[in-house]
């Protein structure tokens with residue numbers, strides 16, 4: 001039996017290929033979920049929709065800016081009108097602002113927090129009432145290894161991901177009585193468009209990253225999608241408030 005049969009899942013930031021949201025939307029569709037894939041990037045979202053339709057016909061995609069409360073309200077309304085429930089929310093959309101503390105402006109910091117953290121708060125607020133009405137649900141938040149340990153040049157990003165980490169635990173505790181589980185996934189270095197943007201495809205930079213990872217190489221979006229799938233599925237029905245690190249051993253050193 002498919003691992004998400006009958007579930008309705010919303011995945012944000014799903015347009016980027018290669019990307020974690022894109023891989024997650026495809027794995028959820030293969031596992032029988034009705035998938036709503038949203039993103040701010042309309043052009044890539046069209047490619048994502050075409051690709052998802054080759055896997056399943058239970059697919060909806062539309063543009064959603066996760067920093068907009070109105071977009072969250074409309075997104076949840078549209079899903080409820082179409083499928084009547086939301087069982088899974090994957091708060092995946094995110095960006096990284098790479099600057100030293102000296103270079104970082106107040107606007108940079110606030111933008112980083114709004115896209116990576118405030119969005120998770122807004123999304124959680126919008127879905128929990130409908131999850132509660134339907135007997136529960138699962139929320140998976142994308143944090144990062146950078147939300148667990150510090151590194152140069154990522155103070156704003158790290159702060160946003162550390163906030164997601166602890167917000168996840170608070171949601172888990174507050175919502176446990178409604179059978180809503182909430183967990184965070186902490187990728188290390190994963191070969192996606194975000195990494196390409198950060199390192200601009202400089203081969204030496206990739207070699208340096210690979211040499212620092214105990215398993216010897218960066219992860220794939222599918223490596224992370226597999227962990228998100230597990231936490232979203234009923235296989236993880238007794239897991240809430242947990243963090244799952246997917247980093248090839250990077251943070252274990």
Ligand SMILES: NC(=O)c1ccc[n+]([C@@H]2O[C@H](COP(=O)([O-])OP(=O)(O)OC[C@H]3O[C@@H](n4cnc5c(N)ncnc54)[C@H](O)[C@@H]3O)[C@@H](O)[C@H]2O)c1
Nearest residue numbers: 013016019020040065066093094144187189190192193194
């Ligand atoms: N790739 C990594 O190494 C890595 C490591 C740790 C954590 N993460 C986290 O995983 C998540 C996915 O990252 P990825 O590597 O797949 O990145 P990606 O850049 O490939 O995908 C991110 C997606 O988010 C979308 N997005 C950005 N701002 C948005 C907004 N305001 N509203 C809606 N969508 C928006 C982008 O358009 C893009 O499609 C992010 O939260 C990221 O911080 C990634």
